[in-house]
Amino acid sequence: MRYEKIANSFYRENRKKFAEKILPNSVAIFSTNDPLPTNADGTFGFVQNSTFFYLTGIDQEDGYLIIDKRKTPHREILFVRETDEKIRVWEGEMLSKDESREISGIENVEWSSEFWKIAPANLNDCLNIYTHLDLSQGKGTTFRSREKYLTTLLKRKFRTKNFINSSEIIDNLRVIKHPLEINQIKKAVEITKLGFERAAKFLKAGIYEFELEAEISHEFYKRRSRNHAFQPIMASGKNACYLHYITNNEICKNGDMILMDFGAEYGNYKADMTRVLPIMGKFTERQTEVYQSILDVMKSIKRQMVVGNTIDNLKKETQNLIGKELVKLGICSASELLKDPKTILKYFPHGVSHHLGLDVHDVGDRKRPLETGMLLTLEPGIYINEENLGIRLENDILITKNGNEDLMKDIPLEIVEIENLMK
Structure with a gap:
């Protein structure tokens, strides 16, 4: 088998x-x-x-x-x-x-x-x-x-x-994962990591998005994954502002970033990860600002992924934090957000978490309090259409008795880690 x-x-x-x-x-x-x-x-x-x-x-x-x-x-x-x-x-x-x-x-x-x-x-x-x-x-x-x-x-x-x-x-x-299931998902995560590292080394200006998909697919099949957990998103430049862009047929250009949302399947269990890479190997000043904003939000929300909280609460807190980041980034003013709080939805139009397991969007109620053994994604993002810039970061988080375990903690995420990986 x-x-x-x-x-x-x-x-x-x-x-x-x-x-x-x-x-x-x-x-x-x-x-x-x-x-x-x-x-x-x-x-x-x-x-x-x-x-x-x-x-x-x-x-x-x-x-x-x-x-x-x-x-x-x-x-x-x-x-x-x-x-x-x-x-x-x-x-x-x-x-x-x-x-x-x-x-x-x-x-x-x-x-x-x-x-x-x-x-x-x-x-x-x-x-x-x-x-x-x-x-x-x-x-x-x-x-x-x-x-x-x-x-x-x-x-x-x-x-x-x-x-x-x-x-x-x-x-x-x-919705409550058995240790045997968690072990299968960890294998899917490890395969996802290897696919990501291969793609990061391969990335350069002039290649097509689908070539990155091919590199990842090669690594997946080689590691006993039967397929991608879902249709992979390889979205360079303005395509990163389209949440479920899956055509993957544009040329990667210097000065742009590429958003890669993908995951391996192993034994029917799924991984789900998103990373953003600078195509020229180094983030610009503006890209760094926006990337760090989302990374800070991600770290803050991860600390709140504990027993008793809910996915709905996590989303509300994420929206609050992203609203503050939008002001810091000069995208909108505090008075604009106060006048129309829905302005946030223009730049962050999706949820921040979903259950993960045998299905990518696995069974589980967003209003149900988190319990030990639940496995969820964490995926805040900001999409600035005016700048053709979209950043989403995503890890898979296991809820534990004493907090949580980030199953993707060993996959490069910090700016310096990403840039070092691409050297």
Whole structure:
């Protein structure tokens, strides 16, 4: 396997915790993702459903999980794709039943082709059916996931049952990271660091933004990452003022900076980092002023990322600090901000933090008090369109009992560190 697997005791414990939270006389059903089509008979690379992976460790398509709590203790059935002759010829061997048992810790493993023969026997005499609907998935698109399709079919077949979305229970479990998960994320962070250092050494005027992306990708694949955690942003010059600029097709020019927002994936867990580099190897006086302003805000907010605080509070405090920095930088006056506080949003239009884990924007409520084991990003920024200048800095922060741990503390961030790295 491309990455080191997590022990199946982790998945067994996740299923046990979930089963304890659902109502008696209930059955929960989960499914894998489908490969998404491109055009003709092409597909994108397969990405597993994060919740299915969290409960099973299975990392291939066409699978189901049943957690049956009609009786105590609960029962579990895992369904995996069988390797028939066509699959063997075109794709190779899928997981065997024994391999699936070893990965998931589930003894009762069946072929997915048997799902609709076996599932009704578990569902006919239960009161509640839990399915998993990720309400944030596919927003603004016509996309319908396998989960949504499965839920629709089940509701048609079992009209008298009480259907419940399992996402609240699952999200409350996933938001607190297990030490084994943190270890996977630390591996993703280390790979991200190596990709960044390679790109920084390669950066010079005259190259295209996508060439930096290619350097990072090379390092990722070489280090057992299957892909970028998300579409990388390589935004030079004015492009850094566009928050999700992903075309990466401009030439890097002397005198400009480049904002690089990217992260590695490792074993389905994600890293998320942003750094800003001077293309000529040294920041100008103005770039130094703005960079240091954001770095100071970042350090101040990091000290506030502690148990009991909330992401919403962190954002409000970030806006207050950035407002003061805007005045210091001569971008606007204190009276302007007092007259219209929303002026800050022109220069800092996004949030300062989000949860991180199996998804880049992982599960977690912005209003929920921070707890030990939560893992979040920290990403303040200032975007000055009038100067074609955008700076955002981002690290991944683990909330601990006594404060927090910056998982990216060893990745160059200070101005002198950045300039020394590029020599």
